[in-house]
Each structure stands twice: as structure tokens, then as C-alpha cells.
Amino acid sequence: MYGGGNTFEAIRTDSLAQEDPEKLAAFEAKIERGEKIEPTDWMPALYRKQLIRMIEQHAHSEIIGALPEGTWITRAPGFKRKLSLMAKVQDEVGHAQLLYSAAETLGKTREQMIDDLLSGKSKYSNIFNYPAFTWADSCFISWLVDAGAIVNQLANAKGSYGPYCRALERICAEESFHLKYGHHCVIFLATGTDKQRQMFQEAINRWWAPMMHFFGPSDKISAHTEILMKWKVKMGTNDDMRNQFLDMYVPKIWELGFTLPDPNLKKNPTTNKWEYTEPDWEEFKRVINGEGPCNKERIEVRRIAEERGRWVREALKAPQAAYVTPLA
Amino acid sequence: MKEVALKELLYKIADDQLILGHRNSEWTGFGPLLEEDIAFSSMAQDKVGQSYALYQLLNQLGEQEPDTVAFMRNAQQFHNCQLVELPNGEYDFSLIRHFLFDTAEAIRFDLLSQSSYQPLADLAKKIKGELQYHTLHANTLIKKLGSATPESIGRLQNSLDIALPYALGIFEPSPFESSIIAEGFFAGEAELQKQWILKVDALLAQTQLKPISWPTVKAIYGGRNGQHTEHLQPLLDEMSEVFKIDPTAEW
Structure with a gap:
């Protein structure tokens, strides 16, 4: 998981006027040729800022995303699930580690990024502000939220910033196992007892709206990000990503005999695009700005973990281990 | 008699691994730094995996399926030592417990690799390799944090004082100690403790x-007798919460 659903604000391009036009042209030509930008290469300040923002948001989504699923590790039913879920959530934390490192190449430290997460200055994927009430919710996340993230990440892996692309390639390889794990869990619920089927149907009903929100606001209302597309920071529009996800997964969900809580959901045979009830973007904005059911809890857990761990980090940073008197 | 002794040995080792693996997994998302989240999760996976392999050996000896054994017993039926069931507490306690327990486990599985019960000896050889990383991790951090700042030293000392009586547990x-030794299943707890004290002293x-x-x-x-602290039953209730919705269902 858990990237994706990046939110971009309207980009102010006035700072570009201060950039050296020759360097800017060379930079853009390089991206145009499909070459990667590396940490020591020249880049416009705006590019650096937007990339930090995006990679950081992705990294935060990984560690915050580990919380709703992590609560199910201790309750996973049976050895197989317990072992798999532990490994999966560990991967996500590992992804955060990789991504923070990628963002650090752009000049912001992990500590600064975590501070911005705790202060609310930087965001994470909105979907983790919803609670995972049952085992079936954790299965929904493992299968479908990860699937959504893969759609985004495969696109972003073709972006222009070398360290981020390389991190994403490795992340996507691991994600493909998560998807298999999640799908396997769901198949067992789908083909299990009535109670199990009901559990997953209820999970779908709870998670469908956040899942539609996951890819970000509709292109009709989202901020203008043409320059980010040109610089291959943003690799596809929100609606394109959403459509790709629906195309791949709605048929699979229906095939398992579940229903989706949107009577208008259907593929238009003429346009080949999915049609659906427009998600409630006011709700999306409310949640992203801190009013979701779990925002406070998620940040609070992170804050407590940071505070409780401070002595460990300080001790490990101690310049020299203090002198130890020899025994003899 | 021989088989009863062997099963008793396998149960207590398997239960130790399962319960501490479960506790280690509780660190996921809460570690003092991402690297420690990841390390405790790796150890959790190893330990739960080791318990699974040991329950499989028990299954081959006629005991129930690993899932049933792990998810359906109550606290009195568990034979783990009390050290592993104690809550994680702060990171210093988890680290000290990890150090004390895994130092013992590394020696235990080394001794078990000589077991006269071949399936156990074979498994112990594999587990021994995994445990090298657990003791490497514990020793590295105990050495660093045990000599770094007044706070880190004070915290580790305090947790060590609390954990030691449980660690001796x-x-x-x-009750089958002499039979276990005579049959060559295992060199015995007294021998293990003797070697463990030397290692703990040397590191400290x-x-x-x-x-x-x-x-x-x-x-x-x-603990070996089914007497546990008040912390084990809630851990088991949590662990089996979903499984017990329908123990006959496949999850």
C-alpha cells in the first residue's frame, strides 16, 4: 500500500520566473526524453517542493495505514493468516522507511517529516481515517485499498524522479503479494459461511465511499496540475486512476456475489468508462481536514509512539557510548 | 512415559515461541523508530513460525491440529513461562525480555540440535540459524543502550531488575526432567540455565x-505448570477473537 489519493493544491508557478531559463529548459528536455532526475541534478524549487510533498504524503500513508490493519495482527484467525498479515504490515512499515529515505534525498529529514505529520501540516491518505471494525474490514483493505494503491503506484513508478521510481518498483513488487493475500482472504469469506459472507458485504458497504474518495477529487473540480503532469510528478488524472481501478476490480467483486452500494455504478459501453454516483467531495474535504472518524486517534497513536521512543533515538544518537570501565 | 515427556517438552517450547511472537507483533506501528518496528516484526514472524513447526511435530505425535492447539486452549492449558506473557511495557522492558529470552533460546536450540528425537533435532538446526539474528539484534542494542545515556542505562537497569525473576522461570x-535427559531428548533445564548465566554475565x-x-x-x-499471570488469558481471548466466531469455518 498505501500511496495514492494524493491531494494537490493549485500550483503557483510564479516562482518559475526566478529560475534560470536555460537550466529549466534543459531540465524539461531531460524529462521529455524519459530520463530520470537524480538528487544532485539541478531542479526547479517548485519541482523539489512538490516531490517532497508527494513522497512524504506517501510515506506517512504507509505508517498510518499500518494502524488499522495492524490491530488485526493479534486477532488474525489461524497461523496462516497471522503469519501473512504480520509480514504484510511489516512490508508497509518498510515502505515508509524506503520512502522517507527517498524524500530525504531532496533535503528534508525524516524527523522534520514526522513533525509535520504530527502537527497536521502534511497529510496522509484519507482512507485511513476510517475504522477497521471487523476482520472483513482488514481483508477489504488488504485486497482493495492495496489494489487502488497499486494502480497509482504503477503509474507513479514511471515518473521522473529516480529515487522515488526505484523505491516504487520495489514497493509494487511487494504489493503484488499483498494483493494475492487480500484476495485469498476475501475468497475464503465469499465461499464461507453466511456469517462470513455477511461480514464482507458489510465491509464493502462501509468502505466503498472512502474507496471512491481514495483517488482524489474528480477532474472537474480538482486543482490545475498541468505543470506536474508535464514534469512527470503526477502521472495520471484522478478520474483516470479511479476508472482503471473500477475496470479491474468491480467485475471481480460482482463475480464473488457481492453487491456495491451504488445503484448508478455501470460501465458505459459507448465510452468504455465507468459511471457512478458522484462521491461526496464535501465529506472528503471534511475528513482530510481533520473531521474524519479516526483522524485524532491515528495522529495521537503516532504522537505517543514518537514520545515513548524519544529516549531510544536520543541514546542511539549519543556521539560515543560512554566509557565502560574494564573489568580487570 | 517417553512420549508424554517429549510432548511436554515440545509444548512448553512451542507455547513460549507463540506467546512471545504474539507480544513482539504488538510493536508493529508503535516502535521507537521504524527500524525497530521492522525488527520486532521479523522476530515475531520467526517465533510464530517456529511455534507452528513445533505444533506440527506434536500433531505428528497425535495431538490436534496446530490451529486448534494454538487458538482453542485456555490459559491453564498453556505451558509457556510467565516471562513471555507479560505485557510489552515500554521499549526497555521489551528489549530486556528479548535479550534474556533469546539468549536462552539460542542455547536451547543449539542443545536441541543434538536431540535423540530426530525430527526435533532437524527442526532445531533450522531454528538455531534464525535465532542468531535475534541474539545479534538484542546484543547490539543492549550494548548500545546499556552504555549510552543516563536515561537509557537507568531504564534498562530497572527493567532488568523486574524481568530477572521471571527469566529464571x-x-x-x-516433572519429566530426568526422563527427558535420560532419553537424550534435551540436555535439561539446569544445563541450559548454567550456560545462559555465563552468556548474560558476559554481555552485561x-x-x-x-x-x-x-x-x-x-x-x-x-508457567510450565499452567499457572499464569492475569495477562495471559486476555492475550489468548484477543488472539482467538475471530477464530472463535466459527471454529469450524475456514478463514
């Missing part, structure tokens, strides 16, 4: 933690 002798000597005065540490026994 690892070596609570089995490389830190600013106080040398342990062993005669003053009073072992807390009972």
Missing part, C-alpha cells in the same frame, strides 16, 4: 548495567 524444571559486562548477584534473584515458577 524459563528454566522451571519439568560490556555495558554499564550492574553485574547480577544471582543468589539474590528468586525465580518465579508456575
Whole structure:
């Protein structure tokens, strides 16, 4: 998981006027040729800022995303699930580690990024502000939220910033196992007892709206990000990503005999695009700005973990281990 | 008689791994730094995996399926030492417990790799390799944090003092001890404890933690006998919460 659903604000391009036009042209030509930008290469300040923002948001989504699923590790039913879920959530934390490192190449430290997460200055994927009430919710996340993230990440892996692309390639390889794990869990619920089927149907009903929100606001209302597309920071529009996800997964969900809580959901045979009830973007904005059911809890857990761990980090940073008197 | 002794040995080792693996997994998302989240999760996976392999050996000896054994017993039916069931507490306690327990486990599985019960000897050889990384992790951090800042040293010392009586409970002798040794299944708890004390003392000597005065540490026994702290049953209830919705269902 858990990237994706990046939110971009309207980009102010006035700072570009201060950039050296020759360097800017060379930079853009390089991206145009499909070459990667590396940490020591020249880049416009705006590019650096937007990339930090995006990679950081992705990294935060990984560690915050580990919380709703992590609560199910201790309750996973049976050895197989317990072992798999532990490994999966560990991967996500590992992804955060990789991504923070990628963002650090752009000049912001992990500590600064975590501070911005705790202060609310930087965001994470909105979907983790919803609670995972049952085992079936954790299965929904493992299968479908990860699937959504893969759609985004495969696109972003073709972006222009070398360290981020390389991190994403490795992340996507691991994600493909998560998807298999999640799908396997769901198949067992789908083909299990009535109670199990009901559990997953209820999970779908709870998670469908956040899942539609996951890819970000509709292109009709989202901020203008043409320059980010040109610089291959943003690799596809929100609606394109959403459509790709629906195309791949709605048929699979229906095939398992579940229903989706949107009577208008259907593929238009003429346009080949999915049609659906427009998600409630006011709700999306409310949640992203801190009013979701779990925002406070998620940040609070992170804050407590940071505070409780401070002595460990300080001790490990101690310049020299203090002198130890020899025994003899 | 021989088989009863062997099963008793396997149960207590398997239960130790399962319960501590479960506790280690509780660190996921809460570690003092991402690297420690990841390390505790790796150890959790190894330990739960090791318990699974040991329950499979028991299954081959006629006991129930690993899932049933792990998810359906109550606290009195578990034979783990009390050390592993204690809550994680702060990171210093989890680290000290990890150090004390895994130092013992590394020796235990080394001794078990010589077991006369071949399936156990074979499994122990594999587990021994995994445990090398657990002790490497524990030793590295105990050495660093045990000599770093007044706070880190003070915290580790405090947790060490609390954990030691429970750690001696690892070596609570089995009622079948003499049979286990005579059959060559395992060299015995007393031998394990002797080697463990040497290793613990040697590592602590490389830190600013106080040398342990062993005669003053009073072992807390009972776990091997099904007597547990109030912390085990809630752990088991949580672990089996989904499984027990329908134990006959496949999840």
C-alpha cells in the first residue's frame, strides 16, 4: 500500500520566473526524453517542493495505514493468516522507511517529516481515517485499498524522479503479494459461511465511499496540475486512476456475489468508462481536514509512539557510548 | 512415559515461541523508530513460525491440529513461562525480555540440535540459524543502550531488575526432567540455565548495567505448570477473537 489519493493544491508557478531559463529548459528536455532526475541534478524549487510533498504524503500513508490493519495482527484467525498479515504490515512499515529515505534525498529529514505529520501540516491518505471494525474490514483493505494503491503506484513508478521510481518498483513488487493475500482472504469469506459472507458485504458497504474518495477529487473540480503532469510528478488524472481501478476490480467483486452500494455504478459501453454516483467531495474535504472518524486517534497513536521512543533515538544518537570501565 | 515427556517438552517450547511472537507483533506501528518496528516484526514472524513447526511435530505425535492447539486452549492449558506473557511495557522492558529470552533460546536450540528425537533435532538446526539474528539484534542494542545515556542505562537497569525473576522461570524444571535427559531428548533445564548465566554475565559486562548477584534473584515458577499471570488469558481471548466466531469455518 498505501500511496495514492494524493491531494494537490493549485500550483503557483510564479516562482518559475526566478529560475534560470536555460537550466529549466534543459531540465524539461531531460524529462521529455524519459530520463530520470537524480538528487544532485539541478531542479526547479517548485519541482523539489512538490516531490517532497508527494513522497512524504506517501510515506506517512504507509505508517498510518499500518494502524488499522495492524490491530488485526493479534486477532488474525489461524497461523496462516497471522503469519501473512504480520509480514504484510511489516512490508508497509518498510515502505515508509524506503520512502522517507527517498524524500530525504531532496533535503528534508525524516524527523522534520514526522513533525509535520504530527502537527497536521502534511497529510496522509484519507482512507485511513476510517475504522477497521471487523476482520472483513482488514481483508477489504488488504485486497482493495492495496489494489487502488497499486494502480497509482504503477503509474507513479514511471515518473521522473529516480529515487522515488526505484523505491516504487520495489514497493509494487511487494504489493503484488499483498494483493494475492487480500484476495485469498476475501475468497475464503465469499465461499464461507453466511456469517462470513455477511461480514464482507458489510465491509464493502462501509468502505466503498472512502474507496471512491481514495483517488482524489474528480477532474472537474480538482486543482490545475498541468505543470506536474508535464514534469512527470503526477502521472495520471484522478478520474483516470479511479476508472482503471473500477475496470479491474468491480467485475471481480460482482463475480464473488457481492453487491456495491451504488445503484448508478455501470460501465458505459459507448465510452468504455465507468459511471457512478458522484462521491461526496464535501465529506472528503471534511475528513482530510481533520473531521474524519479516526483522524485524532491515528495522529495521537503516532504522537505517543514518537514520545515513548524519544529516549531510544536520543541514546542511539549519543556521539560515543560512554566509557565502560574494564573489568580487570 | 517417553512420549508424554517429549510432548511436554515440545509444548512448553512451542507455547513460549507463540506467546512471545504474539507480544513482539504488538510493536508493529508503535516502535521507537521504524527500524525497530521492522525488527520486532521479523522476530515475531520467526517465533510464530517456529511455534507452528513445533505444533506440527506434536500433531505428528497425535495431538490436534496446530490451529486448534494454538487458538482453542485456555490459559491453564498453556505451558509457556510467565516471562513471555507479560505485557510489552515500554521499549526497555521489551528489549530486556528479548535479550534474556533469546539468549536462552539460542542455547536451547543449539542443545536441541543434538536431540535423540530426530525430527526435533532437524527442526532445531533450522531454528538455531534464525535465532542468531535475534541474539545479534538484542546484543547490539543492549550494548548500545546499556552504555549510552543516563536515561537509557537507568531504564534498562530497572527493567532488568523486574524481568530477572521471571527469566529464571524459563528454566522451571519439568516433572519429566530426568526422563527427558535420560532419553537424550534435551540436555535439561539446569544445563541450559548454567550456560545462559555465563552468556548474560558476559554481555552485561560490556555495558554499564550492574553485574547480577544471582543468589539474590528468586525465580518465579508456575508457567510450565499452567499457572499464569492475569495477562495471559486476555492475550489468548484477543488472539482467538475471530477464530472463535466459527471454529469450524475456514478463514
